Every structure is written in C-alpha cells, then in structure tokens.
Amino acid sequence: MKHRLLSLIAALLLFIPFKAQGAAPVKIGFINSITGKEAQIGENLTNGASMAVDEMIAKGYQVTVVREDDGGEPRNALAAYEKLVTRDGVVGVVGPYTSGCANVVASRADQYGVPLLVPAAAKEEITMKGYRNVFRLNAPANVYSQVLMQAVAPFRPKTIAYVYAATDFGVSTVQTAQQNAVAMGLKEVANEKYQQGQPDYRATLAKVKAANPDLVFLVSYDADAILLMRQAKEIGLNPKAFLGAGAGYTTAQFAQQRDISNLVISATQWTPDVNWPGAADFARRYQARFGKEPSYHAACAYEAMRIMIDTAVKAGSSEAIRNALKSGSWNGIMGAVKFADYGGFTNQNNHQMLVQQIQNGAYETVWPANFSTRKPVYPYKR
C-alpha cells in the first residue's frame, strides 16, 4: 500500500513539471484535397501549410499537425473532421480546400465546438449561417466578381456572357456576378453552365460568340481553363475582356500558354508582387523549396496555418482559441486579417482581393491602384 502510494506520488511529481512547462504539443487538424480531382490545387495548399508548420516549429511552437485527405468529396471531408475531433483530439482545424467540402464541415463545427479556419474556399454561405466556430481567411465568392467588374467599370462595357463550371464555386460566383452586373447596368446575353472534363466546348463558345458580348466572365478549374481558351481562339471569340474568376485562370501553367492566355484578367486573393508584409519573401522561400511560384492558395494556407498555430499554442483549448480568433488581428503576407461580422457574414476576414492581368506570360497586378504596378490593357486583342 505504502509502495503504491509512493509510486503514485512519484508519478504525479513526474507529471506536474511536464504539464507546467506545457511541453505536450498542441494538436491541430489540417483537411485538404490531397487526391481526387482537386488534387492539383490541393498540392499548393499542402505546400503552403507545410511551410507554415515547419517555420512555426523552428520558432519554438510546440505543435503537432494531423493531416487528412478529403479527395475533394464533402462526405470524406466531414468524416475527416469528425475523426480529427473525436479520435485525434485536435483543438482547431484548418481546411478544407473546396467550397463543397468546407460548407459541409462548417455546418458541423458548432456541434463539436472545435474552431474551423477555412483558408481558401469561396462559397459565401460558409460564413453566412452565423456559425460561432467557423472562421474564413479568404474573401468570399461575391468579391471575385465585384473586384473584376470594378476593375473594368471605367471602360464602360455594356454586355456580359457567363461560361462556368457546374460546381458550388462556379454557380455561386456567377450568381453574385449577375447581381453586380445588374447594378452596373450590364446586359446578360449568354449564360452557359458546363460539366467539367468535357473535350469539346466549341458549340457553347460558338453560341457565346454569336451573342457578341463585351465581357466574357469565366469560372473554371485547372486544365478546363486552358481548353476553353484554346477553343475560344479557334472559334474566334474576341470580346473586349475575358474575366476569369480565380482557380484555373490564376495558375502558372495557364500563364505559360502565352498565345491563349495573354491579356486575360483574373481575380486573386494574393499575388507575389503585392506589398503586404513578407509576401515577396514568402514567394522567394516557396520558390526555393518547391521549385515553383506560389499560387494564392499556397499563401492562404500558409497564413491560415500560421494564425491557427499561433492562436492554438497561446490559447490551448478550443473555447479559448475561438475567443482569441474572434478578438485577434494579424498582419502578414495576406495583409491585415481580422475576423469580423459584417454584411450578413460572421467571422469573415474582409480581405482585399486583387485583380491581375497576364501581360507577356506574367501575372501583373492591375487593380486596385494602390497595390498595382501596371495598368490594365483594354480592350482585349489577340
């Protein structure tokens, strides 16, 4: 009995300093599309997040990150979140990437009470339902169309055509674009939603060409963007401007296809040449480590992971993390970050989006004027 008591005390003594130092690393979850159809963009998020984790650990933050793959499927994302929260005991989660996945996970975050920081999903609804535990770093989908239209508004276009992927992001971006277009007095002359991965969009583009729009507003992922622009060139579709809302129109691979991508205008959350603190340096380190230029997804994931680690290590519990995210403010590679409630959004960072144009194979920031180095070229010419 005495021995037992002694050993118990000894065990407790061992435990106390251990606990007091807080040496047990804080556990954070990271959900991303590592495989599946969104895997290419997912890789950028993985890279950005990995950089943040490595740098924070090097700075002395005691943190373990548990990674989960959702394969781009909402049901897998939800299962991943539930596994992270119930089995791994994480105190905060960064992710998932796609709107579809993030929206489903967000709907359960309040039930489990573990804060979710969404780095790059754009569907508005995610932060519009008043969830207390859902925070979003990037600007929502309505801002994509808003900034694109603000950038071309001085040139007084009159008509617009929409060509977009039948995904959550595509549909919600175009819905808000339509509202912005109405406000600007633009007339809609074509509206074409397509299923991804088709080999032939020529019939669709020929129809758009027949409508002769001033602006062609596009939402596409990955390679579809290249296919669409190739076929647009074949068909001879020449509007006054091609507006690409994020995703496929903002990749380095797209910019390299000079004969089809030149002068395409796109909206982005981040550019390497923006004058936010550390942005250029981040781009350099990323380039050195992964051998390619970071996309905005990489920057979003990096900053989201950095904010989550910083908050989680200081706060400790899920409840405290939630309060700290709500009250804190940061200023890093994504500019000023503050999770605020405004215009129907809850815990939404009112992020300033940028408009860029591909000029001679490189993305140049062209709007807003205080962040840009070049002027937009309008009208579009081949």
Add this chain to the structure above:
Amino acid sequence: MLIIQSLVSGLLTGGVYALAGIGMSLVFGVMNVSNFAHGDLMMLGMYLAYFAFTLLHIDPYLSLVLILPVSFLFGFLLEKLFVSRVIHHPHQNQILLTVGLGLIMSNSALLAFTSDPRILTTTYSSSSVMIFSDVSVSVPLLLSFLVTCAITALLYLFLARTRTGMALRATSQNREAAQLMGIDVSKMSAITFGIGTGLAAAAGALIAPVYYIHPMAGHNFLLKAFTVCVLGGLGSVPGATLGGLIIGVVEAFSATWISTDWKDVVVFMLFLAVLLFRPQGLFGKRGGE
C-alpha cells in the same frame, strides 16, 4: 452558320468517341467481355503521346506509329495473363477483373505522373481553318478525325480481307463453331484484346493534343465509349463508328440549342430510347447479347 459550326465540331469530336467505342465493341464482339479498363488504356495512350512529344520530340500524330505496336503488345499480354482466365466466367467476374486492372493503371499513373494535368502544346494546338467564311474547323481535331478515318478503314480491310480478320469474325459469330473449324480461338481473343488496346491507346493519343492529360482522364471517356457501343450495337464496328458520330453531333446540337449543362442528359435520353425501342442497338444482331 451556327448549325454548320455545331455540326462540324460535333462530327469531329464524335470521330474520337467512335475510335474509343470501336475498340471496346470489337473486344465485346469477339470475346463477350465488357472491358471497363478501356478508359484507362486510353489514358496510357495519352501519356505515351505526351512523353513521345516531350522527351523524343515526336509529333503526337506521328507517334501513333510507335504507340500502336506497343499498346497492341501490352493488350496481348494483358489478355494472356489476366483476361483469358475469366473469359468463360460470369459477367460480374469479368467486370471485377477489368475494373480492377483499370484501377491499378490509373492509380499507378497517379503515383508515377502525379495528379498535375499535363498540357500537350504543339504549334498548331489552338489553330483553326475557316470554311464558309464563318465556320472554324480545329486543325488538331481535323487531323485526329482524318487519322481516325484511316485507322477505321484499315480495320475494316483487316477484318474483311485477311485470314486472321475472317477468323476473328468467325470467333465473334460463334465461338464453338469457330473452334470446331480449327480456329485457335484463345489466340484470336488475345489478338482482339491487343487490337482493342491499340485502338484505345490511339484514341487517347489522338485526343491528347486537344485535351489535357491526367491519370483520371480515361474515366471521362469510358462512359462515352460504353454508350457508343450500346448505341451502335455491341460488337458491331460500323455501329460503333456511327454511334460515336451521333453522340458527338447530339452533344454539340444540345449544347447549342438547349444548354451546355443539359447535353449529357440529352445523350443519355437518346441512349435510353435506343435501349427501349431497339435493344440490340442500331447495327446489333437481333437475339444477340
């Protein structure tokens, strides 16, 4: 002009669907096996064309000269090693085997080539010629179409004129009777699967310059190839050719006059209608499978 534009791009795209369908149909006709790895074999063809272009600097259309024999051999070996073992088994076993082979191929490709889509950019990738002053014809797609026509014509000649071709047709018509007549039906099966694989890889190589190359790209075409086969009549080469062209044109027309989003719905409604009113397909044998 819009109608001619739709017809032209529909026919050209249909040509590629046809080539994908013919290989599948031939395999079904001779071996009575539904090859669910067909889409993944197309994907391998895409990568072969891509690497021939980037590493060996061979034009994707010329690389067919290399791709056809290599993929024929690959298909021949696949049949000898795996497919021949299930040829007399129930359909569900054959489906499991070919789906499994396809999964192994697509996931190995994912490991080897990563999930980054590759874009094959030739000097003529987005060039077009104008006909009737206002109708544009894609140069790479037109080339693909012409090569498809040539391959299909050669296949017809092979099936109609050569001894092996006739033996293949005999095996397709009645396996037992063909065997009784002294035809080596197991060898015919391997040859057929080789040709089927060659056609799939050729279809992949032909579409590579106008599409993107991705380990999962084959899946977008598997369903199309299957629809083409059933529409034309399983086992019928002319049926598959016509089926491919019909699907291409129907897709283009519905994208133009209904909505891009609805074109698959229209294609599958047509598919269902054919199954209801002419279950053997347009060119199928009545009372066949």
